[in-house]
Amino acid sequence: MAQPEQVAEIAQEELPASKGVGEAPLANPAKPKMVTRDVNVHYGEKHALRGVNLDINANQVTALIGPSGCGKSTYLRCLNRMNDVIDGCRVTGELHLDNEDIYDPRLDVVQLRARVGMVFQKPNPFPKSIFDNIAYGPRIHGIGRNRTDVEEIVESSLRKAGLWEEVKDRLDGPGTGLSGGQQQRLCIARAIAVSPEVILMDEPCSALDPIATARIEELIDDLRRNFTIVIVTHSMQQAARVSQRTAFFHLGELVEEGDTDAVFTVPKDKRTQGYITGRFG
Numbered sequence: 001m002a003q004p005e006q007v008a009e010i011a012q013e014e015l016p017a018s019k020g021v022g023e024a025p026l027a028n029p030a031k032p033k034m035v036t037r038d039v040n041v042h043y044g045e046k047h048a049l050r051g052v053n054l055d056i057n058a059n060q061v062t063a064l065i066g067p068s069g070c071g072k073s074t075y076l077r078c079l080n081r082m083n084d085v086i087d088g089c090r091v092t093g094e095l096h097l098d099n100e101d102i103y104d105p106r107l108d109v110v111q112l113r114a115r116v117g118m119v120f121q122k123p124n125p126f127p128k129s130i131f132d133n134i135a136y137g138p139r140i141h142g143i144g145r146n147r148t149d150v151e152e153i154v155e156s157s158l159r160k161a162g163l164w165e166e167v168k169d170r171l172d173g174p175g176t177g178l179s180g181g182q183q184q185r186l187c188i189a190r191a192i193a194v195s196p197e198v199i200l201m202d203e204p205c206s207a208l209d210p211i212a213t214a215r216i217e218e219l220i221d222d223l224r225r226n227f228t229i230v231i232v233t234h235s236m237q238q239a240a241r242v243s244q245r246t247a248f249f250h251l252g253e254l255v256e257e258g259d260t261d262a263v264f265t266v267p268k269d270k271r272t273q274g275y276i277t278g279r280f281g
């Protein structure tokens, strides 16, 4: 939870102007990549998410914010059916990825999770070499016909994750031998290696120091050229820095969503205002 003085900083800090103006123009930034309607989640008797309607725009970063236990991670996990693996968890509603119903029983969940990848709070490299951490996904998905193809995927994924220069001479070394920030970039490279369309990030910087956090935030901004990103964060500064859209959850409801600068400067709902000004959380 951000402290009130940090919130004051946000209010004073000029929010980033429209991002993504670089050499490569973005694809239509407001096109929804995922559309979710009337999403309800129960864990047994517990009604954890209530009637959530939210669009996730293509090539944008959407930040999910709100006090602990409000349902951010639960919503995030709906987007690639990670809740399926939780006993007693029931998801209802409509969740579409490019007009395709991701809860269609005929859908291949393994393929869905390749299209909608995930990066967790704590970096979790496999106990394998750096090379094999990245090559694992392409191999099990049958991407890359031979060793050269796989080597190319490994290099390009590490480059996109901003890690290539740091590890190119130690690809056979263990992934777990990297620093925390490097491990998280390795996990991002691992997610990228199977060419996902959407990347879900659940508090990806919470285990990192400020320098490693800044690198991941820069990386997130770069990645949105090629991917659609949804990030859960407890840091309102981080939401303000990295996202174009922000969704505020409270007690299982989506209270408000909109352009990040609007949500932080002129929130429509008193609960959002209370949260971003540090009155509760």
Ligand SMILES: Nc1ncnc2c1ncn2[C@@H]1O[C@H](COP(=O)(O)OP(=O)(O)OP(=O)(O)O)[C@@H](O)[C@H]1O
Pocket: 043, 046, 048, 066, 067, 068, 069, 070, 071, 072, 073, 074, 075, 086
């Ligand atoms: N596996 C589970 N079984 C039972 N209840 C759960 C489970 N996971 C989450 N919940 C409950 O669902 C609600 C939403 O939890 P969730 O983890 O989605 O919130 P959150 O906003 O991500 O919280 P935090 O910011 O603390 O991570 C909470 O009341 C939580 O206790």
